[in-house]
Amino acid sequence: MPEYRSFAVVVHQSIPEADEVARRIEVSARRRGVVVTTLSPDGPLPEHADVVVGVGGDGTLLQSVALAHPAGLPVIGVNLGTVGYLTDVEPDEIEAMVDALARGDVRELTRMTLTATLGDGRSFDAINEVVLEKVVSQRVVAMAVEINDHHFASYRADGLIVATPLGSTAYSLSAGGPVLDPGLDALILTPVAPHSLLSRSVVLAPDAVLRFTVTADRPVRINLDGHEAGVVGIGEHVIVERGRRPVRFLSQSGGLPFPQGVRRQFGIDHA
Numbered sequence: 001m002p003e004y005r006s007f008a009v010v011v012h013q014s015i016p017e018a019d020e021v022a023r024r025i026e027v028s029a030r031r032r033g034v035v036v037t038t039l040s041p042d043g044p045l046p047e048h049a050d051v052v053v054g055v056g057g058d059g060t061l062l063q064s065v066a067l068a069h070p071a072g073l074p075v076i077g078v079n080l081g082t083v084g085y086l087t088d089v090e091p092d093e094i095e096a097m098v099d100a101l102a103r104g105d106v107r108e109l110t111r112m113t114l115t116a117t118l119g120d121g122r123s124f125d126a127i128n129e130v131v132l133e134k135v136v137s138q139r140v141v142a143m144a145v146e147i148n149d150h151h152f153a154s155y156r157a158d159g160l161i162v163a164t165p166l167g168s169t170a171y172s173l174s175a176g177g178p179v180l181d182p183g184l185d186a187l188i189l190t191p192v193a194p195h196s197l198l199s200r201s202v203v204l205a206p207d208a209v210l211r212f213t214v215t216a217d218r219p220v221r222i223n224l225d226g227h228e229a230g231v232v233g234i235g236e237h238v239i240v241e242r243g244r245r246p247v248r249f250l251s252q253s254g255g256l257p258f259p260q261g262v263r264r265q266f267g268i269d270h271a
Helices: 016-031 058-071 091-103 258-265
Strands: 006-011 035-039 051-056 075-079 107-111 114-118 123-126 129-134 141-147 150-157 159-163 187-192 202-204 210-214 220-224 227-232 237-242 247-251
Touching: 006 016, 006 058, 016 035, 016 051, 016 091, 051 058, 058 075, 058 247, 075 091, 114 129, 114 220, 114 227, 123 220, 129 141, 129 237, 141 159, 150 159, 150 187, 187 237
Parallel strands: 006 035, 006 051, 051 075, 075 247
Antiparallel strands: 107 247, 114 123, 114 237, 129 159, 129 220, 141 150, 141 210, 159 187, 187 202, 210 237, 220 227
């Protein structure tokens, strides 16, 4: 593994402890000759950075990924949130984290992403999910779904979700989707409040190409990881497929084993 000598530290703006943790990272890094730039989740990312450190919860880590992914940089997270499913480092492990990064003594874990391409040619990347949802609250949307150029189904629903395994514990789960080990490569198609008998999720091969065509005069909003990418109307389509480049996560320990990660995320250690 390469040595990481320039940290971009993304700090959660509303967690008081985050600033103190960021200062501890900076002090520890300087002792090892490592450059640290502290920034907000909006960036911008410094050109010299070779790793992004997210200080906060899973939301902060996803914001860090949004900054790092276009530049091809890896991400590591310090957990200050209540869940910390994605974050690998606890506050009392900062010295060990900085030392491991500076020496390159960390493991890299890659996780698949999604790309959504609109009919006008614009494309957007997502880490957790692409959501096609209704714009008008009182009206369901109608969409025809093709998988690998073959008609699969027509849905009338509040929306449709395409999630990665990493995103399987986010919106897709709340809509009834399965939990997948984030080390897998797959696409999860989950309807949101469907008005049909086809109400179950479908788990697809990672190379599946999904084409969604709006079939009724009801606009559909496209959201990627909670950020709006656009609105499409009747006859227009959106293509969702595996992203061009995976996300790179760094871990000191190789990552929390999947069963323990699920127990931790959902607070079932008592079960």
